[in-house]
Amino acid sequence: MDRTGRGTGMSVAFRRESDDEHLEPKFELPIPPGPNLVTARGLALIGAKVAELESRLLTLTEEDAIKAARRDLRYWLTRQATAQPVARPDGSHVAFGCTVTFRMNGKTRTVTIVGDDEADPAAGLLSFSAPLSRAMMDAEVGELVDFSGKPEAIEIVAIEVGEG
Known part of the structure; x- marks a missing residue:
């Protein structure tokens, strides 16, 4: 730059033609x-x-x-x-579409195992691909399953099958 603060013929490669070129890509x-x-x-x-x-x-x-x-x-x-x-489960074991009541760390919780797009953990709808769902899959009522490196961390209390 010269003393007036003006550029002195900066290369075209360093100038922006428009702000649109620098928007976040979609x-x-x-x-x-x-x-x-x-x-x-x-x-x-x-x-x-x-x-x-x-x-x-x-x-x-x-x-x-x-x-x-x-x-x-x-x-x-x-x-x-x-x-x-996925076909409606029979409720004999934890499967996709089941509502599972389980006990972990002294607390009893209930979740329904659903697809990724239907999942809403705050509403008790847990994706089948979530680690907790995967840990409980195929377990039966009364069974203790390992979770997060802890043996017998989860107790399956009940398995229900809804209308869906």
């Missing part, structure tokens, strides 16, 4: 690894999400909102196309 929504197992309820929720996004796209006029909605729709269409509905 990535696709990540697809969870592994099979896309779903309960009947989970499959219905995916279908409802696709319908909602298709309807919303018809009303949008702002380009960024349209792009975001299309990205979301691509995710949900992929999840719908790859969904693998």
